[in-house]
Amino acid sequence: MTDNSIRLGFVCVQNAGRSQMATAFAERERAERGLEGAVDIVTGGTDPADEVHDIVVRLMDEEGFDLSERRPREVSTEELNACDIVATMGCSTLELDADTDVRDWALRDPDGADEGTAREIREEVRENVRALFDEIEASF
Template sequence: METDPTRVAMVCVQNAGRSQMATAYAEREREARGLEDAVEIVSGGTHPAESIHDVVREAMAEEGFDLSDRTPREVSDSELEACDYVATMGCSTLELDADTDVRDWDLEDPHGKDLERVREIREDVRERVEALFDELEADS
């Protein structure tokens, strides 16, 4: 019997920093844990920026992620309501239907921060994504 994949969304206002970091780590975790068919990842912003913040691209490149081909995108409430989990990055004004598990990770916005501070935010994002995937694995 095939089951629908668990849908996980990484969302912030601009989809140019925290949610892009979270998405990259989520994709890596999904692959490392062999969950490619079990977990679908959605990334977006409520008011997307033109491009990913340069300092975020630089910090993620240090971890082996190339975000140069990614573009912030808008995400709709209906798209998010189709998700099982929605992680907002500290900027949530979302009010979704009751079946969606919304978690506000309350992360500092890396925009305008120096590289050292962005590295700290990046590590916080990585830890939260790993914990979420630990939970997804335990539930499956």
Template structure:
């Protein structure tokens, strides 16, 4: 069975991609796919910290992002991904083997907590759907 590598990218790696990564890690664990799915995240111009409003709304779901640090991501890391989800800010040009999906999500930075919750819930649904696809693809290979 081949591994899948999923990437979650935005400019600052401080909001949408951090939430996506956290939900992806949760899905990978719940579905027992630790040996089949790798997760990459980063930003093209990383911020100094995860946005406080993002940390707050993720904590409501018992997901702690307080200790996460935004990081830069290289084209080589992203080219190694099977699917890269961008958050509505994509300027990526990756290898033809990498599927890029722009999720066109609103930026949570500076938004009120209700709006950040809406963005969080939208991201959660997109990540669950992506894992449904990955799980089906992996099952089809067996």
């Protein structure tokens, strides 16, 4: 991470759905905008699941992402305190000690949702990530 880089965190309880989608879209946005050296991405959950939800793997595959090998992971408070912006997915309220901008995206959970609803959630995630990257790009 360079001095001018921005560290983003995408967090939910299980790190098996919304935060995985957000991370994948953020990785794509970072690459498409040429911000690989300027944006660091952290993802995790407060109580991670064993695997990414099947519906999320399927629906993200439709968008060209292979999440089948990704594994939910626990994220530490220290990792999140090191972030400039942390986006929670609507399932947790974080209280961080650092001067971190915490934003709750208030997204529904795709796990257990029908495919149409899960696709709507995926689109909300995509739009939120795109808007976040628009904001970041404008700050450089």
